Amino acid sequence: MSANRANCEHRLASLAISIDNGLMQYLDSQAPTLQGINMQIPAGQWTCILGRSGCGKTSLLRHLAGLLDQKVVWSGSLRMDPAHAELKDQVAYMAQQDLLMPWLSVLDNVLLSTRFGESAKSGFFVKNVRKIHAQKEQALALLEKVGLVDNASHLPQQLSGGMRQRVALARTLMQNKPVVLMDEPFSALDAVTRYRLQNLACALLRDKTVVLITHDPQEAIRLAHQIYLLRGDPSTAELLTSLVSSTPREFDAAGAQLQQRIMARLEYDDDE
Numbered sequence: 282m283s284a285n286r287a288n289c290e291h292r293l294a295s296l297a298i299s300i301d302n303g304l305m306q307y308l309d310s311q312a313p314t315l316q317g318i319n320m321q322i323p324a325g326q327w328t329c330i331l332g333r334s335g336c337g338k339t340s341l342l343r344h345l346a347g348l349l350d351q352k353v354v355w356s357g358s359l360r361m362d363p364a365h366a367e368l369k370d371q372v373a374y375m376a377q378q379d380l381l382m383p384w385l386s387v388l389d390n391v392l393l394s395t396r397f398g399e400s401a402k403s404g405f406f407v408k409n410v411r412k413i414h415a416q417k418e419q420a421l422a423l424l425e426k427v428g429l430v431d432n433a434s435h436l437p438q439q440l441s442g443g444m445r446q447r448v449a450l451a452r453t454l455m456q457n458k459p460v461v462l463m464d465e466p467f468s469a470l471d472a473v474t475r476y477r478l479q480n481l482a483c484a485l486l487r488d489k490t491v492v493l494i495t496h497d498p499q500e501a502i503r504l505a506h507q508i509y510l511l512r513g514d515p516s517t518a519e520l521l522t523s524l525v526s527s528t529p530r531e532f533d534a535a536g537a538q539l540q541q542r543i544m545a546r547l548e549y550d551d552d553e
C-alpha cells in the first residue's frame with residue numbers, strides 16, 4: 282500500500298468547535314482572562330483571531346490544544362461536531378517559533394510527532410519496519426509539497442527562517458489532525474516569504490478546521506472565512522465578519538475597508 286493511501290485511510294473527518302459562555306482564569310490570577318466567550322468555529326474553514334497584546338489569544342488556543350489543563354479553570358461549554366471524547370487528540374498546534382529540534386534532520390523533525398504519538402500509545406518507538414518506511418515516504422512527500430525535499434538531511438540551523446517554518450508546516454501536516462491551531466506562525470518572516478507561506482498553508486490545509494492567531498489584519502483578510510476579535514478585559518469574542526469568497530484573497534478596496542474597520546475596533550479596545 283502506498284504512503285498516500287495509508288494516509289487517506291487514517292484521515293479523520295473535519296471537525297467544528299463551538300464555545301458557549303466560556304470563562305478562563307489562570308489559577309495564579311485574581312481575575313479571568315476570558316469571559317462570556319461565544320464562538321462558532323466551522324469545520325473545514327479558517328477562523329482568524331485578532332486582538333491587542335495580552336488579551337488572551339494564545340491562552341484560548343493553548344486551552345483548545347489541551348495545554349493549559351493544569352494551569353487554568355475553565356467553565357462554559359466546549360463542544361465538537363461530530364462529538365469526540367478528547368479535543369486535544371484532534372489538534373495539531375503550530376507555534377510562532379518553529380520549535381524544531383536542532384540535533385535532528387529536517388526529515389526526522391517532520392517524523393518526530395508521529396513517533397512520539399506512537400510512543401505514547403504503545404510505550405515504545407514504532408517497531409514495524411513497513412510502517413516506519415511508509416511514514417518516511419509520507420514525510421518526504423510532504424517535504425516535496427513544501428519545496429524542501431532536497432533539504433531532508435539538513436539540520437535546522439542550515440535553513441533560513443522561511444524554510445524552517447515550511448518544515449514546521451510539513452510537521453503539522455504529518456500529524457494529519459482535523460483541527461490545526463496556528464499561533465502567529467508567519468509573523469517573524471519577511472513580507473514575501475510570509476505571502477508565499479500563507480498561500481502554501483492555504484492550499485495544504487484546505488480541508489482542515491484552522492484557527493489562526495494573527496496581529497496582521499491583512500493576513501486575516503487574505504485567509505479567513507470568519508474573523509473574530511478578542512476585546513475588553515476580561516476579553517470577550519466578537520464575530521467581526523464572515524467572508525465567502527475563495528482564499529487566499531487578493532487585497533482590494535473591500536479588503537482595505539475591512540482593514541480599517543478592524544484597526545478602528547482594535548484601537549478603540551486599546552483606549553478603553
Ligand SMILES: Nc1ncnc2c1ncn2[C@@H]1O[C@H](COP(=O)(O)OP(=O)(O)OP(=O)(O)O)[C@@H](O)[C@H]1O
Nearest residue numbers: 307309310314333334335336337338339340341352
Ligand atoms: N501561565 C500564566 N499564568 C498567569 N497568567 C498568564 C499566564 N500566561 C499568560 N497569562 C496572562 O494571560 C493574559 C493573556 O496572555 P496571552 O499570552 O494569552 O495573550 P495574547 O493575546 O496571546 O498576547 P500576545 O498577542 O502578546 O501574544 C496576559 O495578561 C498574560 O499575562
